[in-house]
Amino acid sequence: QQKVQQSPESLSVPEGGMASLNCTSSDRNFQYFWWYRQHSGEGPKALMSIFSDGDKKEGRFTAHLNKASLHVSLHIRDSQPSDSALYFCAARGSNNRIFFGDGTQLVVKP
Amino acid sequence: NSKVIQTPRYLVKGQGQKAKMRCIPEKGHPVVFWYQQNKNNEFKFLINFQNQEVLQQIDMTEKRFSAECPSNSPCSLEIQSSEAGDSALYLCASSLDSDYTFGSGTRLLVI
Numbered sequence: 692q693q694k695v696q697q698s699p700e701s702l703s704v705p706e707g708g709m710a711s712l713n714c715t716s717s718d719r720n721f722q723y724f725w726w727y728r729q730h731s732g733e734g735p736k737a738l739m740s741i742f743s744d745g746d747k748k749e750g751r752f753t754a755h756l757n758k759a760s761l762h763v764s765l766h767i768r769d770s771q772p773s774d775s776a777l778y779f780c781a782a783r784g785s786n787n788r789i790f791f792g793d794g795t796q797l798v799v800k801p
Numbered sequence: 802n803s804k805v806i807q808t809p810r811y812l813v814k815g816q817g818q819k820a821k822m823r824c825i826p827e828k829g830h831p832v833v834f835w836y837q838q839n840k841n842n843e844f845k846f847l848i849n850f851q852n853q854e855v856l857q858q859i860d861m862t863e864k865r866f867s868a869e870c871p872s873n874s875p876c877s878l879e880i881q882s883s884e885a886g887d888s889a890l891y892l893c894a895s896s897l898d899s900d901y902t903f904g905s906g907t908r909l910l911v912i
Contacts, residue, residue: 723899729842734803734892734903742899777842781901786856787832789894789901791844 694718697780697792705800710770712795714780716761721782721790724763726754729777729794738778739765770799804828807893807904808875814883814911821879822907826870826895830902832856833870835878838890838906847891850876883911 696715704710714724723742727735741747741754741763748754753766767774780792804827814820826833835847848858850870862868870876880887890906 725901727903732905734805734807734905736803736903737901740899779844783899786849787851787896788846788849788857789834790846791836794842 694721694784694790695780695782695792697795699795700793701796701798703798703800704770706770706772708770708799710767710774710797710799712765712767712778712780712797714763714765714792716763716782718782718784718790719761721761721784722758723783724754724756725781725783725789726752726763726765727779727781727791729779731776735779767797770797772799772801775799803902803904805893805895805902805904807891807907809907810905812907812909814909816883816885816911818883818911819879819881820883820887820909820911821877822891822893822909823875823877824893824895824904825875826893827897827902830895830897830900832896833876834894834896834901835862835868836892836894838892840889844892847878880909883909885911887911 726738729735741756755764806825834849837845847862849856867879892906894903
């Protein structure tokens with residue numbers, strides 16, 4: 692059973708628009724979450740971590756965590772074409788192992 | 802540039818051949834992971850180490866892979882007898898507390 696579910700599978704937004712990505716965990720032991728971004732041909736790069744309920748803002752990126760509902764979201768404002776990539780939600784489980792969602796393909800159109 | 806160094810970048814092997822890839826974790830990170838990312842971008846956990854000791858590994862890894870993380874040497878992951886289904890991006894990551902850093906991966910093609 693997939694422990695981390697992401698939506699949508701793909702997302703297209705105009706340049707300057709807002710992109711919103713969602714993630715839900717099915718395991719209440721998952722308390723620590725990350726958002727990773729992966730460009731084609733590269734490994735995933737950590738964008739943000741969020742461990743506490745509420746919002747965490749870093750520049751154009753805002754992550755939101757609701758531990759009660761095990762829901763994490765990522766919002767990218769003023770989206771740029773360079774933001775086009777695969778975005779993964781990840782959660783930490785036992786033995787420090789990271790569980791990944793299936794990814795959201797974001798396309799930002801100029 | 803990633804602080805986790807993976808080599809080689811690309812690897813092409815015939816079915817039945819051994820395929821070996823290496824990883825130098827970020828300095829000071831005691832935990833090392835290997836993941837397989839398939840063509841659908843799905844991640845599969847393979848094995849992780851803490852200070853050279855295996856923490857956890859999946860059944861497939863135990864049976865068909867050989868992995869080690871010796872002190873003062875790169876970590877390695879070797880497929881003993883490559884199969885077509887092993888074609889994927891193999892990602893190494895290292896961690897310290899809540900900091901997880903991934904390498905750029907080794908893309909394996911088994912023909």
